[in-house]
Amino acid sequence: MTKDVIEAIEQRRSVRSFTREPVPEATIGRLVEAALDAPSAGNLQPWQLVVVFNEETRRALAGACLQQHFIAEAPVNIVVCLEQGKSQRVYGRRGDFYQHQDVGAAIENMLLAATGYGLGTCWVGAFDEDKVSQILELGGDLRPAAIIAVGYSNEEPRPIPRRNANDVVKIII
Numbered sequence: 001m002t003k004d005v006i007e008a009i010e011q012r013r014s015v016r017s018f019t020r021e022p023v024p025e026a027t028i029g030r031l032v033e034a035a036l037d038a039p040s041a042g043n044l045q046p047w048q049l050v051v052v053f054n055e056e057t058r059r060a061l062a063g064a065c066l067q068q069h070f071i072a073e074a075p076v077n078i079v080v081c082l083e084q085g086k087s088q089r090v091y092g093r094r095g096d097f098y099q100h101q102d103v104g105a106a107i108e109n110m111l112l113a114a115t116g117y118g119l120g121t122c123w124v125g126a127f128d129e130d131k132v133s134q135i136l137e138l139g140g141d142l143r144p145a146a147i148i149a150v151g152y153s154n155e156e157p158r159p160i161p162r163r164n165a166n167d168v169v170k171i172i173i
Helices: 005-011 025-036 056-066 085-090 094-116 130-136
Strands: 047-052 076-083 120-124 142-152
Touching: 005 094, 025 047, 025 094, 047 056, 047 094, 056 076, 056 094, 056 130, 076 094, 076 120, 085 094, 094 120, 130 142
Parallel strands: none
Antiparallel strands: 047 076, 076 142, 120 142
16 A cells, blocks of 8 residues: 555545456455454444455446446445444444444545555445345345445546535534
8 A cells, every 4th residue: 555544535536437457356355454444333343345346246236326337347346235233232223323334434444445555436325225135145134335336547536626624613612
């Protein structure tokens, strides 16, 4: 990994065009490890990751994602699944809230790690849950929460405007 974390945060962009260059399995393994290092309430880590290299499955996922074809174009998809009920068993109703925060932290760790490895990613939340579950043969309490398209970028995404800190920060002294 060549970038420091601040540089990765500043340079991370959503990528929707990928080269055909394969991503080494070892690199994907490092992204998975980054997800596992994310904080989670009670260290429950209420997620499972389904890593999809298979082109036919990626095409099916793209179809379940409102025809977002770049998902199939990316050489790897990582489907992040919630383990429904895991956090609720410990934290009651608040557990539902916590599990979403936990999954978001795991996803962001993967996105930043991917940027550090020179990879492009796109965090996709627009999909038909039932279709994705069917495609991946998810069972039990697993529910797809996000799909991360991963690959080498075929575009140079430009910085996008962000809100000014003065507009979003309240300081109490």
